[in-house]
Amino acid sequence: MSCLFCRIVDGEIPATVVHETKTTVAFRDIRPKAPVHVLVIPREHVPNAVDLTGEQLGDLFAAAKEVAEAEGVSETGYRLVFNTGPDSGQEVFHAHLHVLGGRKL
Ligand code: 5GP
Ligand code: ZN
Numbered sequence: 001m002s003c004l005f006c007r008i009v010d011g012e013i014p015a016t017v018v019h020e021t022k023t024t025v026a027f028r029d030i031r032p033k034a035p036v037h038v039l040v041i042p043r044e045h046v047p048n049a050v051d052l053t054g055e056q057l058g059d060l061f062a063a064a065k066e067v068a069e070a071e072g073v074s075e076t077g078y079r080l081v082f083n084t085g086p087d088s089g090q091e092v093f094h095a096h097l098h099v100l101g102g103r104k105l
Contacts, residue, residue, distance in 0.1 A: 005094035035102030047093040049082035073101035
């Protein structure tokens with residue numbers, strides 16, 4: 001499998017994993033745009049966020065909430081972003097939820 005994020009899920013490419021569930025993995029973005037910048041992804045390969053099932057979306061948001069709590073940004077607030085398609089700047093075509101916080105955005 002050549003997908004970068006599938007390889008992170010499989011442990012073939014190192015990443016700083018901060019949270020895991022049966023269906024999701026969360027790890028630090030390699031080029032953080034904020035003091036807290038974590039990517040939450042489904043273990044299953046789905047190219048775009050809009051193609052995720054309701055259950056997968058629920059799992060990603062539940063994981064993002066726990067990541068925000070663990071990172072200490074629950075009270076200060078954070079931004080949740082899905083980039084979808086070329087004009088959004090999406091680089092990696094394995095759905096991922098950005099969790100950004102730790103400064104005024
Ligand atoms: P996108 O632009 O597709 O929404 O976001 C992809 C994100 O993945 C970018 O913020 C980028 O910095 C991050 N990224 C790209 N390659 C790697 C990598 O090998 N490891 C990690 N941890 N993050 C990566
Ligand atoms: Zn993938």
